[in-house]
Amino acid sequence: MFIGASGKGMISFGSGQPDLPPPKEVFSCVATPEDFKYGQIAGQAYLRQALTKEFKGSTKDDFVITNGASEALDLVFRAIAKPKDNIILHTPYYYSYKPLVEMNNFTPLYVETHQGKIDVDDFEDKVHKAKAVLINSPSNPTGRIQDIKTLKIIEKTTKDLDIPLISDEVYKDMIYERENYMLSGNHVVTINSFSKTFAMCGARVGYIYSNDKSIVEKAIELKTHTSMNTNILAQKMAFYALKAPKSFVDSQVKVWKKRRDIIYNGMRGLGLDVWKPEGAFYILPKIKNPHDFVWDMFKKHKVITYLGEWFGADNRVRFSYALEVEKIEEGLKRVKKYLDRN
Amino acid sequence: MFIGASGKGMISFGSGQPDLPPPKEVFSCVATPEDFKYGQIAGQAYLRQALTKEFKGSTKDDFVITNGASEALDLVFRAIAKPKDNIILHTPYYYSYKPLVEMNNFTPLYVETHQGKIDVDDFEDKVHKAKAVLINSPSNPTGRIQDIKTLKIIEKTTKDLDIPLISDEVYKDMIYERENYMLSGNHVVTINSFSKTFAMCGARVGYIYSNDKSIVEKAIELKTHTSMNTNILAQKMAFYALKAPKSFVDSQVKVWKKRRDIIYNGMRGLGLDVWKPEGAFYILPKIKNPHDFVWDMFKKHKVITYLGEWFGADNRVRFSYALEVEKIEEGLKRVKKYLDRN
Numbered sequence: 147m148f149i150g151a152s153g154k155g156m157i158s159f160g161s162g163q164p165d166l167p168p169p170k171e172v173f174s175c176v177a178t179p180e181d182f183k184y185g186q187i188a189g190q191a192y193l194r195q196a197l198t199k200e201f202k203g204s205t206k207d208d209f210v211i212t213n214g215a216s217e218a219l220d221l222v223f224r225a226i227a228k229p230k231d232n233i234i235l236h237t238p239y240y241y242s243y244k245p246l247v248e249m250n251n252f253t254p255l256y257v258e259t260h261q262g263k264i265d266v267d268d269f270e271d272k273v274h275k276a277k278a279v280l281i282n283s284p285s286n287p288t289g290r291i292q293d294i295k296t297l298k299i300i301e302k303t304t305k306d307l308d309i310p311l312i313s314d315e316v317y318k319d320m321i322y323e324r325e326n327y328m329l330s331g332n333h334v335v336t337i338n339s340f341s342k343t344f345a346m347c348g349a350r351v352g353y354i355y356s357n358d359k360s361i362v363e364k365a366i367e368l369k370t371h372t373s374m375n376t377n378i379l380a381q382k383m384a385f386y387a388l389k390a391p392k393s394f395v396d397s398q399v400k401v402w403k404k405r406r407d408i409i410y411n412g413m414r415g416l417g418l419d420v421w422k423p424e425g426a427f428y429i430l431p432k433i434k435n436p437h438d439f440v441w442d443m444f445k446k447h448k449v450i451t452y453l454g455e456w457f458g459a460d461n462r463v464r465f466s467y468a469l470e471v472e473k474i475e476e477g478l479k480r481v482k483k484y485l486d487r488n
Numbered sequence: 489m490f491i492g493a494s495g496k497g498m499i500s501f502g503s504g505q506p507d508l509p510p511p512k513e514v515f516s517c518v519a520t521p522e523d524f525k526y527g528q529i530a531g532q533a534y535l536r537q538a539l540t541k542e543f544k545g546s547t548k549d550d551f552v553i554t555n556g557a558s559e560a561l562d563l564v565f566r567a568i569a570k571p572k573d574n575i576i577l578h579t580p581y582y583y584s585y586k587p588l589v590e591m592n593n594f595t596p597l598y599v600e601t602h603q604g605k606i607d608v609d610d611f612e613d614k615v616h617k618a619k620a621v622l623i624n625s626p627s628n629p630t631g632r633i634q635d636i637k638t639l640k641i642i643e644k645t646t647k648d649l650d651i652p653l654i655s656d657e658v659y660k661d662m663i664y665e666r667e668n669y670m671l672s673g674n675h676v677v678t679i680n681s682f683s684k685t686f687a688m689c690g691a692r693v694g695y696i697y698s699n700d701k702s703i704v705e706k707a708i709e710l711k712t713h714t715s716m717n718t719n720i721l722a723q724k725m726a727f728y729a730l731k732a733p734k735s736f737v738d739s740q741v742k743v744w745k746k747r748r749d750i751i752y753n754g755m756r757g758l759g760l761d762v763w764k765p766e767g768a769f770y771i772l773p774k775i776k777n778p779h780d781f782v783w784d785m786f787k788k789h790k791v792i793t794y795l796g797e798w799f800g801a802d803n804r805v806r807f808s809y810a811l812e813v814e815k816i817e818e819g820l821k822r823v824k825k826y827l828d829r830n
Contacts (some may be wrong), residue, residue, distance in 0.1 A: 163525060163526050163527065167521050167524075168521070168524045171654075172519070172524070173519055175519070176518070177514070177515055177517070177725070179509050180690075181526070181690055181691070182509075182514070182687060182688040182689065182690045182691055183505060183508045183689060183690045184505050184689045184690050185690050186501065190503040213718075213719075214558075216713060216714055216715050216716050217714060218713045220713070220714045220715070224591060229571060229593060242712070242713040245709075245710075245712075246712045246713050249515075249566060249710060249713070249714075251593070289798050337810070345524060346524040347524065347525060347526045347716075348522075348524045348525045348526050348527050348717060348719070348720040349523070349524055349719055349720070349721070350522055350715065350716060350718070350719050352719065367587075368587075368591060370584070370587075371558060371562070371584040371587045371588050371591070372558055372559060372562045372588070372591075372690075373555040373556060373558050373559045373562070373692065373715070374556055374558050374692060375690060375692065376555075376692070377555075377691055377692050377721075377722050378690040378691070379691070379719075379721060379722070380719050380721070380722070383519070398603060398749070410757060458714040474628055
């Protein structure tokens with residue numbers, strides 16, 4: 147990949163991290179000797195307590211603070227499934243899902259989508275064979291959200307079958323089209339992170355939220371051996387980030403929405419087959435010969451994009467629009483140049 | 489366990505973390521916006537470069553910075569072995585080894601020790617069946633170091649058989665009896681940490697060092713999906729810790745050695761069957777009815793100790809002597825009270 151690639155004139159639609167700064171509150175946090183002692187494996191109590199305000203009816207013992215959403219998902223997978231178990235993913239999917247499923251020796255079961263929306267019939271056909279279901283709405287890499295009707299069906303079907311429903315909600319605060327519908331219930335395991343909402347990807351603070359004590363306890367037991375507590379100072383910073391006023395998140399969403407409009411309308415103007423992003427900050431146009439496109443855009447046009455095939459979308463290319471409007475516009479001009487020539 | 493248990497008059501021989509503070513250099517490190525961006529999965533280049541000074545002939549590309557030694561070991565296990573592979577451990581072992589082996593669906597193969605020293609014949613009998621060998625010298629929970637002669641045999645045998653030799657050296661800087669002998673060679677995978685040497689357990693910064701590109705690359709690939717970069721600010725702090733003068737480590741070792749002498753001589757004075765710790769800060773006396781001992785010491789005598797069976801030593805109890813001399817002495821008095829009554 148091109149992570150970290152830069153240089154004069156390079157425009158990166160690659161990396162999936164906000165270019166905006168974290169809330170100023172996190173910088174008021176300084177290290178004390180206590181931050182260098184082992185902390186609770188589940189996470190510092192003050193942070194878990196603060197999170198209860200975000201989830202109605204939750205208690206601090208329903209949370210496990212992790213090294214980002216990545217570790218949260220790996221722990222949940224290891225806690226609930228055994229080798230050869232089937233895990234349902236919907237395509238296109240976040241590029242770590244498939245390796246995480248495979249490195250734990252599970253089998254991915256792919257549910258079809260149409261324009262990024264889950265095919266409910268296909269889901270209902272396959273869910274009976276699954277040990278767990280993983281939903282990601284808003285989605286990386288499509289930017290699409292699932293219809294509330296669909297989410298309710300998935301919520302009910304998995305509950306009736308007593309199958310854990312893992313909901314990766316790292317983009318929950320970045321929705322343009324409607325309020326978020328958070329999947330809930332005793333069988334739901336929510337994966338979340340401070341990375342996107344508070345623009346603090348490098349700090350690596352995420353969490354698991356579940357009302358199922360057996361899953362929470364198993365995740366803590368595993369984490370005792372695989373990484374112990376999450377960095378204490380980072381947890382303090384996450385706690386301070388939660389103190390940021392609601393306007394912090396609202397103003398960021400406005401920025402993302404404006405950028406979404408520019409890139410979506412720009413790509414439509416170029417005649418690209420593209421689904422309108424409804425959340426997150428990704429767009430996934432269909433592109434002829436995507437390998438040639440990604441390579442040529444990088445080498446000849448100094449534009450970084452990611453191959454759709456890393457996300458289970460072979461004929462598409464992922465653009466992250468986490469960058470300034472001027473760069474988005476310049477990037478689109480370069481895409482036009484490429485398309486005009488090819 | 490009793491992690492975090494405290495209260496008036498409680499004396500804890502439990503937790504395996506230094507009570508001494510980290511070097512003052514780490515506090516000169518403040519957060520900047522850059523620390524909240526994704527970093528390199530392998531770890532920040534400046535920290536890996538700084539580590540090359542510790543390992544002769546190494547380059548920065550031989551290192552992966554991890555969330556403590558725990559994650560380092562989990563990544564190495566996942567990188568080199570497959571379900572049902574045999575992994576050699578020597579008993580008594582660090583209490584996470586067995587769960588880490590088992591959660592990855594490997595099979596532990598235990599090599600016998602005598603007074604904490606590896607039985608070389610038993611090792612040579614079993615090594616042929618192993619996919620990898622894990623050595624921990626100085627050892628948690630015994631405090632014992634392996635003889636240089638033994639280490640050289642293990643180093644050569646695994647090299648001849650082309651078996652990865654994983655060396656958990658988190659206590660490498662805490663040896664009282666001789667200079668450390670670091671296992672080395674292209675087949676050696678060193679696991680290390682800033683936690684013990686620099687008293688920064690809660691920051692969770694460890695690393696993998698290996699000259700085998702395939703292992704390093706596989707570990708980075710796995711970490712891309714399981715946790716991404718290690719917290720950036722913590723890596724900066726680890727970098728600053730390396731700037732501490734050598735006298736920082738030397739003066740800590742003096743403190744540990746003094747405490748070792750007090751607890752070892754004290755236990756001998758109580759008539760306990762005990763092996764002399766040569767490194768780290770643990771001692772593992774033989775105790776009749778260890779369950780009763782650990783429970784009574786906690787409830788009646790306000791002393792925290794850990795059951796040897798968590799470490800594969802059924803008839804023993806682990807004491808960490810990472811606490812002040814006065815507390816060690818008071819703790820020993822309470823042990824005497826228990827022994828006098830039972």
